[in-house]
Amino acid sequence: MNTIYPVVWSNNKVLLIDQTSLPSQYTLVEISRYEDMAKAIKTMIVRGAPAIGVAAAYGMYLGAKDIQTKEREIFLKELDKVAEILRQTRPTAVNLFWAISRMLKTAYETIGTVEEIKQILLKTAQKIQEEDLKTCQAIGENSLPILPKQPAKLTILTHCNAGALATAGYGTALGVIRSVWAANRLNRVFADETRPRLQGAKLTAWECVQEKIPVTVISDNMAAHCMQKGLIDMVVVGADRIASNGDAANKIGTYGLAVIAKMHHVPFYVAAPLSTVDFSLETGDLIPIEERDPSELYQIGNTVIYPDGVDYYNPAFDVTPAHLITGIITEQKTVKPEELITLKSEFSYQSS
Numbered sequence: 001m002n003t004i005y006p007v008v009w010s011n012n013k014v015l016l017i018d019q020t021s022l023p024s025q026y027t028l029v030e031i032s033r034y035e036d037m038a039k040a041i042k043t044m045i046v047r048g049a050p051a052i053g054v055a056a057a058y059g060m061y062l063g064a065k066d067i068q069t070k071e072r073e074i075f076l077k078e079l080d081k082v083a084e085i086l087r088q089t090r091p092t093a094v095n096l097f098w099a100i101s102r103m104l105k106t107a108y109e110t111i112g113t114v115e116e117i118k119q120i121l122l123k124t125a126q127k128i129q130e131e132d133l134k135t136c137q138a139i140g141e142n143s144l145p146i147l148p149k150q151p152a153k154l155t156i157l158t159h160c161n162a163g164a165l166a167t168a169g170y171g172t173a174l175g176v177i178r179s180v181w182a183a184n185r186l187n188r189v190f191a192d193e194t195r196p197r198l199q200g201a202k203l204t205a206w207e208c209v210q211e212k213i214p215v216t217v218i219s220d221n222m223a224a225h226c227m228q229k230g231l232i233d234m235v236v237v238g239a240d241r242i243a244s245n246g247d248a249a250n251k252i253g254t255y256g257l258a259v260i261a262k263m264h265h266v267p268f269y270v271a272a273p274l275s276t277v278d279f280s281l282e283t284g285d286l287i288p289i290e291e292r293d294p295s296e297l298y299q300i301g302n303t304v305i306y307p308d309g310v311d312y313y314n315p316a317f318d319v320t321p322a323h324l325i326t327g328i329i330t331e332q333k334t335v336k337p338e339e340l341i342t343l344k345s346e347f348s349y350q351s352s
């Protein structure tokens, strides 16, 4: 049973697993101010689309609890400012914007004293967290009927970390893998290393080791070779934002993986909660792609690995076109990308 919870509410504070120091150190970072939560999201102490949604929801409560007024209007104005700071942290994962909107909507719609609104905001953050845990477990369950029938035990390739660390605690893509493992249908996981930040090698591999799920780490440029050799039965990845037409943004390198999966007739699935779908966007080219600091590319630890005088481009995500995706596994059911729109009514809180 998984016991990795990246965000924990405890004694009026949030405890975050510091994902920048795994796997060499397991440390918890205490967060009691919303500004520190914004920093933790930006610096990727907490990362992964649903996890930053949960973290931002608690960030909203931490900001709310420190607003020193009994006047509702002043309180809501100050809360808008907290929301804006949290929105500025990472642009691609829509769960962040969705969670902040849901918290704001709750505050605006609650009739009561400022103190009562604050208490309801804490409950809403906890609810977002609990819902995500259940949602990810449902995604895992929903993957079982769509698994390839052969071989009896599957080798599944995944990219980045879409595990417990990236969610409230079970995972989307790695949640699927957990469920396949529990159903005795898993041979092993192939984890792409995931340059430049190595979430696959550091985080996915760490999660698998915690649960004794057999895992083989490969560098990203080995995936095509592994598929050509017939080593991979299925690819499952997470997503940061999915447009209405099924185009899916995920960690840089996902698109290339989808291309080679298609080439080798390997089924390519995206596992994501409906909170990752941005129904306001028609296609994936409207998804904002975060660019991160070039030091992620040119530096390994404290060692600079590139010569002086080169330029850098460091997009953190890419968009996989819907036609390369076999299916999207959600908490409701698995759909073809073009059917995603039919789930719109199942999901009530949209980002604004």
Ligand code: MRU
Residues within 6 Å of the ligand: 047, 048, 049, 050, 093, 159, 160, 161, 162, 163, 166, 167, 171, 172, 173, 199, 237, 238, 239, 240, 250, 251, 252, 316
């Ligand atoms: O930059 P990161 O580490 O936040 O990127 C994470 C990913 O791309 C994940 O695959 C995605 O957020 C899905 S997490 C369930």
